[in-house]
Amino acid sequence: MAYERALRQLSEYVFEIPVGFREDMRVPARLYADNELAAMAAKDRSLAQLVNVACLPGVVGYALAMPDIHEGYGFPIGGVAATDGRHGVISPGGVGYDINCGVRLLASNLDADEVRPFLGQVMDAIAAAVPAGVGVTGEIRLAKVRLDDVLEGGAQWAVSAGFGRREDIDHCEGGGRLEWARASAVSARARERGREQVGTLGAGNHFIELSEVVQVFDAGAADVFGLRPGQLVVQLHSGSRGLGHQVATDFVRSFQAVVRREGYQLPDRELVCAPLGSSEGQDYLAAMSAAANFAWANRQVMSEILRRACERALAGKVRAVDLRLVYDVAHNVAKLERHTVHGKATEVCVHRKGATRAFPAGHKELPSDYIGVGQPVLVPGDMGTASYVLVGTEKAMSETFGSCCHGAGRVLSRSAARKEVNSLELRRSLEAQGITIRAHNLGSLAEEAPAAYKDVERVVSVVEGAGLARRVARLIPLGVVKG
Amino acid sequence: MPYEELTHTADISLRVWGASLEELYESAARGMFGIMGRPAKRTVARLVSLAAADRESLLVDWLSELLYLHETNGELYDHFEVSVKAGAPDWALDSRVFGGPGKVTGTKIKAVTYHGLQISFSDGVYKATLVFDA
Numbered sequence: 001m002a003y004e005r006a007l008r009q010l011s012e013y014v015f016e017i018p019v020g021f022r023e024d025m026r027v028p029a030r031l032y033a034d035n036e037l038a039a040m041a042a043k044d045r046s047l048a049q050l051v052n053v054a055c056l057p058g059v060v061g062y063a064l065a066m067p068d069i070h071e072g073y074g075f076p077i078g079g080v081a082a083t084d085g086r087h088g089v090i091s092p093g094g095v096g097y098d099i100n101c102g103v104r105l106l107a108s109n110l111d112a113d114e115v116r117p118f119l120g121q122v123m124d125a126i127a128a129a130v131p132a133g134v135g136v137t138g139e140i141r142l143a144k145v146r147l148d149d150v151l152e153g154g155a156q157w158a159v160s161a162g163f164g165r166r167e168d169i170d171h172c173e174g175g176g177r178l179e180w181a182r183a184s185a186v187s188a189r190a191r192e193r194g195r196e197q198v199g200t201l202g203a204g205n206h207f208i209e210l211s212e213v214v215q216v217f218d219a220g221a222a223d224v225f226g227l228r229p230g231q232l233v234v235q236l237h238s239g240s241r242g243l244g245h246q247v248a249t250d251f252v253r254s255f256q257a258v259v260r261r262e263g264y265q266l267p268d269r270e271l272v273c274a275p276l277g278s279s280e281g282q283d284y285l286a287a288m289s290a291a292a293n294f295a296w297a298n299r300q301v302m303s304e305i306l307r308r309a310c311e312r313a314l315a316g317k318v319r320a321v322d323l324r325l326v327y328d329v330a331h332n333v334a335k336l337e338r339h340t341v342h343g344k345a346t347e348v349c350v351h352r353k354g355a356t357r358a359f360p361a362g363h364k365e366l367p368s369d370y371i372g373v374g375q376p377v378l379v380p381g382d383m384g385t386a387s388y389v390l391v392g393t394e395k396a397m398s399e400t401f402g403s404c405c406h407g408a409g410r411v412l413s414r415s416a417a418r419k420e421v422n423s424l425e426l427r428r429s430l431e432a433q434g435i436t437i438r439a440h441n442l443g444s445l446a447e448e449a450p451a452a453y454k455d456v457e458r459v460v461s462v463v464e465g466a467g468l469a470r471r472v473a474r475l476i477p478l479g480v481v482k483g
Numbered sequence: 484m485p486y487e488e489l490t491h492t493a494d495i496s497l498r499v500w501g502a503s504l505e506e507l508y509e510s511a512a513r514g515m516f517g518i519m520g521r522p523a524k525r526t527v528a529r530l531v532s533l534a535a536a537d538r539e540s541l542l543v544d545w546l547s548e549l550l551y552l553h554e555t556n557g558e559l560y561d562h563f564e565v566s567v568k569a570g571a572p573d574w575a576l577d578s579r580v581f582g583g584p585g586k587v588t589g590t591k592i593k594a595v596t597y598h599g600l601q602i603s604f605s606d607g608v609y610k611a612t613l614v615f616d617a
Contacts (some may be wrong), residue, residue, distance in 0.1 A: 044490075073616065074596070097616040193551065245593045247552070256536065268597075269597035272597070411492065414493075443589065444591070483560075
């Protein structure tokens with residue numbers, strides 16, 4: 001394949017397709033990978049999609065891909081691109097449909113061993129309390145709540161409405177709220193789809209996982225994050241649900257006309273974009289931020305439901321359970337940030353599509369208790385293997401606009417996973433490994449089988465080897481609730 | 484079947500075809516709900532009217548509209564009667580959509596993308612390749 005042949009290895013973990021490989025490229029395309037992951041990326045349309053990103057008007061530095069890269073639409077998943085804050089564009093294709101799909105980690109005061117005998121009951125309580133399926137109505141009725149408050153307040157709205165604690169907000173990326181949000185930029189249809197979905201998990205790869213910290217690599221950072229070996233922790237992966245999907249749909253549609261007006265020549269219609277400074281660009285920034293806030297409110301509300309479900313299920317059986325938010329990161333989002341481009345501090349719009357922010361120690365956006373060590377980077381693996389907590393570095397700041405990988409990355413298509421894996425057998429084999437499974441749609445469990453994902457250990461080795469993040473702790477799954 | 488699933492690592496990709504644009508749009512809708520699931524009984528009929536700047540946008544709008552109806556009404560659809568008027572300048576679609584209450588048993592589709600989308604016509608057959616966010 002032409003793209004694979006064009007890939008030049010610059011160092012052990014960095015590959016590049018230079019400008020000029022395709023005439024429309026404005027910047028080089030860079031892939032963080034080892035040889036095997038680079039070969040995997042060459043198997044689907046990931047590299048072509050990465051080169052397409054390098055063609056965006058106003059793109060600066062490099063079009064970047066993390067080692068969990070795989071084929072998406074518009075941007076590849078695992079893609080990062082920054083556009084000039086004054087002359088660049090903003091692209092809904094660089095964020096995706098599940099705006100602010102993200103993950104949060106809650107650390108308990110309990111040992112995994114204490115909870116293991118009651119795991120089934122805890123999982124039942126969580127599965128019953130947090131509805132999963134798309135379009136399923138959540139526990140939280142928003143009839144009496146102004147949706148505008150959710151869209152402009154994010155996790156901060158949720159806490160003020162009684163879902164969680166003040167300190168949860170400090171441990172969300174950006175305080176769980178993007179300031180650029182404007183509720184009036186969100187269409188009536190998007191509102192209608194979102195109205196009853198706060199507090200719902202969603203389908204596909206969304207999950208709640210009870211995990212055990214099995215290894216600590218950086219005792220100092222782990223201590224600051226409140227993590228220790230043997231500890232019970234909870235990961236939650238969800239996004240902006242139908243509201244975000246509709247916001248993206250609305251703007252991918254309306255930007256088609258903007259692209260014609262601006263005369264942009266784009267290699268893919270999904271990469272539609274608008275100048276950041278245009279009214280359309282500002283409207284998308286406002287609506288996308290509002291959808292991101294909806295997602296933070298959603299994860300915050302679910303965390304509180306989860307806390308209550310765990311309390312109920314464990315009452316009288318173990319010590320009183322306390323779940324403290326370690327951190328919450330967005331991995332589908334575009335944000336205005338300051339980065340050094342060609343030696344100059346510049347405002348850029350960083351698009352992260354299936355990529356996690358990874359800011360280093362000392363960055364002013366970090367909460368005061370983490371500022372000495374850096375931002376926690378949460379990397380959930382598949383439901384049978386392991387997940388990682390990493391910490392952001394200076395090198396990520398200088399090389400990847402403060403970005404890192406977001407998971408293991410898919411390697412098998414959903415249909416291939418369904419053909420190769422039987423959901424019932426998968427559940428049986430996971431349970432034989434001591435992993436309790438609760439699936440709202442058992443048929444789709446096979447799509448998320450461990451075999452459908454790359455090896456998270458390899459992905460994490462690359463980002464650590466490349467210096468984008470450092471390992472802090474390794475988690476293994478105890479129980480998974482699937483959407 | 485006037486549609487087939489193609490390989491896509493993360494999401495869902497379908498190739499759809501028909502002897503007319505109307506058939507192509509009907510095939511695409513059947514393909515999309517073929518992936519999500521079918522209603523137990525056909526008990527509702529809904530009307531859809533849309534206009535778009537080109538045939539590809541009309542196809543995305545049509546399927547996005549069906550996803551919106553599916554999600555806000557808790558319904559699945561399995562029969563579509565589509566008529567299309569050629570652009571002067573806009574392309575217009577009118578349709579009756581039939582289905583009933585139902586839950587997704589297959590793969591939930593979240594959105595319809597423009598990725599690589601182009602409607603072609605050759606040898607009397609309209610063809611398109613769709614990528615859905617799943």
